Amino acid sequence: MTEVRAARRQSSRWAIDLRPLAVPAFRRMWLGNTMAMLGFQLTAVAVPVEMYALTGESFWVGLLGLAGFVPLLFFGLWGGAVADARDRRRVLLAGSALLWTTMLGLLAHASLGVGSPVLLLALVAVHSAGFAISSPARTAALPRLLPPGLVPAAATLNFTTFTAASVVGPLAAGLIFAVTGTERGLPIAYAADALLFTGLVVAALRLPAMPPEPLGDGEVRRGGLAGIRDGLRYLTTTPVLLLSFAIDLIAMVLALPRALFPEIAEERFGGGAAVGWLFSAIAIGAMLAGLTSGWISRLRRQGLGLVVVVVGWGLAVAAAGLAQQLWLMVLLLAVAGAADLVSAVLRQSMLLVYAPDRMRGRLQGVNTVVVAGGPRLGDLRAGAMAGGFGSGVAWVGGGLLSAVLALGLAVAFPALIRYRAAAVASEQRV
Template identity: 40%
Template sequence: MRTGLIDLRPLRVPAFRAAWIGGTAHGFGQQAATVAVLQQTWDLTRSPLWTGALGVATAVPLLLTGPVGGALADAVDRRLLIRLATALQLVVALALVTQAVLGAARVALLFGLVALLAAGAGLGVPARRTLPVRLLPAAQVPAGIALTAVSFQVSMLAGPAAAGTLIALWTPVAGYGLLAGTTLVALLTTVWLPALPVAGGTGRAPAGGWGFLLRSPVVRGSFATDLAATLLAFPVALFPLVNELRYGGDPRVLGAFLSALAAGGLVVGLFSGGLTRIRRAGTVQLVAAGAWGLAVAGFGLAGSVWGALGCLVVAGAADSASVMVRGVLVQLATPDAFRGRVSSAETVVGIAGPELGNLRGGLVAALTSGPVALVGGGLAASVVVGWVALRNRALREYTLPPRA
């Protein structure tokens, strides 16, 4: 019987089930490590400048190695690439545990290990993104990607909370230990993956992969929609300012802002059965991205804390729906020979958009105010998404294959 609840049929496929468990463990450990690294950096420096610099130490290696990982994913067995990237991250996780246990921590060492951990993610994530479409029947790919999105939202909610509790009871060692354990699980689950060679098996990525990004109006428009939403309306950097201006700087409110975004995304994931049955995927992404912009603008206008949290729940739900549908659309609209490189571009869009959006928000707020940056950015994002919808008929009318 079909319901609006999340479709669990992909978990009946052993290889996808193993990939999903491994990906969930991997994401959980990465979120936990974020808390441990932040805490250890603060303990070492007592400087917000250094904790802020962690974003650079993470983003730059990802942006540099992501395209390399994408090209490799189109040239070699993707199972082998995932194993090697995960093994690298396991070695780094054990090094993080060791430096914390021995009391040998230095900022340069810590940042170097963080950069290596991010580099491992950049090499492996493009190949991981291709797993649902390679392991599942085409009709179940949307549900498989929805399950992946749910595991990400759960990791965002539970990973930092678990790490924070363990660190409070012990030290950052506990957070790094959690990272090592979950990364080991992610590596072991690759035993159940089949060999995943690319078509042709020449050992070189087929020509035309990067050019496909520009040639395909569907993929190009999907990425443009996501960039418009995040570059113009990403609100997280402005949370502390809004909290200080309107709610007295209460740290509980600041934490609630972040939880509200994740909660909205989780709700969409849990009820994604109906969403993934909508075949007009391009229209769904455009509507969701437009709703995200309006919800961010609403957050900027909200006078009460409950109104602000409600807008953020809507924003989180819209963002999750947009990202989920984009993942399905991009994977199914891309030939397998190009999926690694297109997936790496999707990873870069997912990293660069929010980071640059935070920078844009901070600059505009410094010149005007936090509410102006939020409202103006949210409305601008919705307008640009509407322009993409009008101009890109291929994206607007893109239809997924029928489900079984």
């Protein structure tokens, strides 16, 4: 019996921590998020597939990244400032309404056979604005729903279920296109996204009100541009958070090969379901890493861990770009995805624990710009490089450069490597 109990304790140290699900409000949001993320992943595959079908060029697929990034840059920062100055529940609902409207627009565009690349770019831009408004409020609400000790576990749960949706969604999209073809499959994917998103809306409606917390004497709460400036000013005084954002931008902008997936799937693997496997491969690795993530919340040298996994991400992506077999490419991308999951959890935990509540919305706005905007800039980078140098150079060269620059940044600015979670906790207790 003693050996059995010891084995159970050992497995619990590695298994994902489910304690946050005991909190009803978080559980509802987690379920709604899971449904919404599944729908998002259907659209994340459908949009580049539609653009490539309309234009036949990876450059246009890369332009989707630019169309998504520009609204993120403004509305992510603005949405974060509003989330600190207004009821976060209402901000979340407003952004969600805009998201749902653009989902219907994508459905109409595909169903009516409009076939306009420019209109598709515009719909992606509006969709990105809705996401940028709602995302900071949704994430900044976590510490309001849970005690501080459960925040890292909640972040891991969210990332793990997101990656699970990122596995199922692209595979489902690939199956839809393989069975029905692109023309018929696109409306199906967009309609499913709109339907699944209602789960998040229902969960947000049942959240308690989340007005801003009272400020101390002499402090003034400011939204809009003034609030954005305050948030950015605070960020410049916290080099650890600033470096964590910078290293993630390096990883996503230089190494993410997502815009190349439609072309590689068609040219190397004959199209069909291959595009679904490529879009889901990174998420497969992240999901498996999340299911064995119990150790992450106990990691004290979080800064050093972040650097290691980002360098590993770049090298794994570069190796995947050299693969000529689909199974090997999927395997190497899955390794990269595992590294990305650890990186995401470490950065989110550092941000939520380090930042005070009055700044969490604004810093989550910056985080939204980095986390969602970085991949979009990565799409633009990959598409542009593929147009000039070929998809192989764009994929492999980007991964290698990412690993080198991430390591160089950590060596040049050692504050990130020195960061320890225990030290921060001690400072906050004092």
